[in-house]
Amino acid sequence: MGRKMKNAPVYFAVGQVQHNPLLNLSTFLPAIQERLRKAGYPGFKHSSSMQFTLSPAMASSENDQMPQPGLQKVDRYLFSDIWGKNGFLLQSNSLMFRTTEYDTFPEFLTRLELGLSILDEVVGGLSYFDRLGLRYLDAVAPRPGESVNAYLANEVTGLPAKISDATFAYAFAETSMLSEGIGQVISRTIIQAGVLGFPPDLGPDDLVINPRFKEISGEHAMIDTDGFSEGRHQFNLGLIREKLDSIHGLIDKCFHATVSDHGREQWNA
Incomplete structure (x- = not known):
């Protein structure tokens, strides 16, 4: 995956940046969508799912209680290009770029950086990142x-x-x-x-x-x-x-x- 292959076996590639939570992300969506649309990603889809979580419980005077299980709603915002081969997946604490037509790593990284730049500018500046990932x-x-x-x-x-x-x-x-x-x-x-x-x-x-x-x-x-x-x-x-x-x-x-x-x-x- 370093030097480009003529018939590379990559059929799916993902790059993810996990950043500080944006609890009011929905208020920025119109501006994010418009910027991504102009950048070549006009497709949009919103979905949500329930995620299993463990939350700390209050300690009692008699004994310590175990963490309590619960369900949390997770919103997912998908932005894709016209052909449906490249797209971003945005959540409140992460941005992911995904592609089914991987070419080279520099080109892939440039696309991920484009989405990050737009998100950073629209929300008035991201504060930090705490996890980076690539998956092929x-x-x-x-x-x-x-x-x-x-x-x-x-x-x-x-x-x-x-x-x-x-x-x-x-x-x-x-x-x-x-x-x-x-x-x-x-x-x-x-x-x-x-x-x-x-x-x-x-x-x-x-x-x-x-x-x-x-x-x-x-x-x-x-x-x-x-x-x-x-x-x-x-x-x-x-x-x-x-x-x-x-x-x-x-x-x-x-x-x-x-x-x-x-x-x-x-x-x-």
Whole structure:
């Protein structure tokens, strides 16, 4: 994912900045929507869901009480381009840019920064950010007559690669890599048969998936690479860019360690 591939396997990419809560976000929506519309994102959709939360309970004189469960309404505002391939997901404490037509990281980062700049200006200045994240979903679909294992490093192929005469529902490999001063990357590889899908905690909403990925069926692998850093910093676009660039470097390293030389050759063909 560092150098551009001719037929890159990325079918979904996400960049997220978690910032200080904006409890009156709804009052800024008309101005945000108008700025994003003029910037090429005229599509708009509002949805809400209930989120499970644990809130601290008042301590009694007799004994300490356990945190009390509850439900909290979460509003989600989606802004998308005309073709439904790129869009922003805005919540009261975060902005996410998502795409189904990933090209290069600099271009991706520029789009995320555009949304952040608009939000920062409209609300009169964001105060801080405390979490940054990048997440990539890559589809590994072998050509006819080939095995998906030929596209992957041996370390992530699991038992199916060793016991060829058995039937497996799936194979799953997960690794967590820590880098001091940068953050953490969780790399997951899921090998299975069927239609290409999404992790249970991530979906495209209304974004349109590239047809060449929608056609994937049968044996394939999904590489889910999730990089992030945590820590509160004063809001600064230059610092955000620097930190996201470092996270991307870790993600790129993990991705190339997950796939084989044969896979890279096919995606560059």
